Amino acid sequence: MRRRITNPLTAIVVHCSLVSDPQSLTPDHWTLAPGFVRYSQEGMATSPNKKNQAESGFVYLPLIAGWLVPGAGHFLLRKWGRGALLSLSILAMFSIGIAMQGKIYAGAHDILEILGMAGDLGNGLLYFVSRAAGWGADQVTITTGDYGTRFIVVAGLLNVIAAVDAHNLRTGRKV
Amino acid sequence: MLHLDHFAAVVLFALFASVVFGITQRDTPPRMFRYGLYCFVLFVGAVIVLSWVMHFIAH
Numbered sequence: 001m002r003r004r005i006t007n008p009l010t011a012i013v014v015h016c017s018l019v020s021d022p023q024s025l026t027p028d029h030w031t032l033a034p035g036f037v038r039y040s041q042e043g044m045a046t047s048p049n050k051k052n053q054a055e056s057g058f059v060y061l062p063l064i065a066g067w068l069v070p071g072a073g074h075f076l077l078r079k080w081g082r083g084a085l086l087s088l089s090i091l092a093m094f095s096i097g098i099a100m101q102g103k104i105y106a107g108a109h110d111i112l113e114i115l116g117m118a119g120d121l122g123n124g125l126l127y128f129v130s131r132a133a134g135w136g137a138d139q140v141t142i143t144t145g146d147y148g149t150r151f152i153v154v155a156g157l158l159n160v161i162a163a164v165d166a167h168n169l170r171t172g173r174k175v
Numbered sequence: 176m177l178h179l180d181h182f183a184a185v186v187l188f189a190l191f192a193s194v195v196f197g198i199t200q201r202d203t204p205p206r207m208f209r210y211g212l213y214c215f216v217l218f219v220g221a222v223i224v225l226s227w228v229m230h231f232i233a234h
Contacts, residue, residue: 088194089190089194090191093192096177100178100184101176144176144184147181151184154188155191158191158192161195161196161199164199
C-alpha cells in the first residue's frame with residue numbers, strides 16, 4: 001500500500017525509521033509529495049548502487065595500506081596521480097633523510113625520543129625496513145645529520161596525513 | 176652521504192611538505208596546486224625573513 005507524505009511530522013517519522021532500520025520501510029510504501037522533502041536514498045540498503053558495491057569491503061584498508069606504504073591508500077582508491085605525488089614526496093623525503101645520515105629513533109628513553117619515534121613510526125614499513133637494515137645513524141655527529149633526522153620524522157608525519165586523507169576519500173568525507 | 180646546505184634542505188623540505196599539504200588539504204586539482212604553492216612560498220619566505228631577523232640580532 002502506498003501512502004503520500006504531505007505533512008512535516010510524517011516526513012520526520014519516516015526519515016527516522018529509515019535511518020534506524022532501513023529495512024522497515026521501503027520506497028514502495030511511501031511516496032513523497034513533489035518538492036516537499038528532498039530525500040536521498042543513495043547509499044541506503046533499500047537502493048544499493050554501483051558505487052557502494054565497488055567500494056564495499058574493509059573500510060580501513062586504505063588507511064592501513066597508506067600507512068604501511070606511502071601512497072598505497074590512494075592507489076587502492078584509483079587516485080593514481082595523487083598517490084604517485086604523495087609516494088614520491090614521502091619516499092624522497094625519507095631517502096634524503098637517510099642519505100644525510102639522519103637518526104632513526106629506536107628507543108624511548110625520554111619524551112623527545114618518544115615523540116621522534118612516534119614520527120618515525122609514521123613511515124610504516126620504511127621504518128621497520130630501515131631498522132632491520134641498519135640505515136641511518138645511531139648518533140648524529142654532523143649538522144646535516146640533524147637535518148636528516150627531521151626529514152625522516154616529518155616524512156612519517158606527512159605519511160600519516162596522507163593515510164588519513166585516503167581514509168577520508170574511502171568514507172566519502174572527501175571527494 | 177649527502178651534503179646539503181641549509182637553504183637547499185629548506186627548499187626540498189618545503190617542496191615535499193607543500194605537495195602533501197596541497198593534495199590532502201584541498202579537494203580539486205587547481206585548488207591543490209594553489210594551496211601547495213601558497214604553503215611553499217610561506218615555508219621559504221618565513222625562512223628567509225627569520226634568517227634576516229636572526230642576522231640583524233646577531234650583528
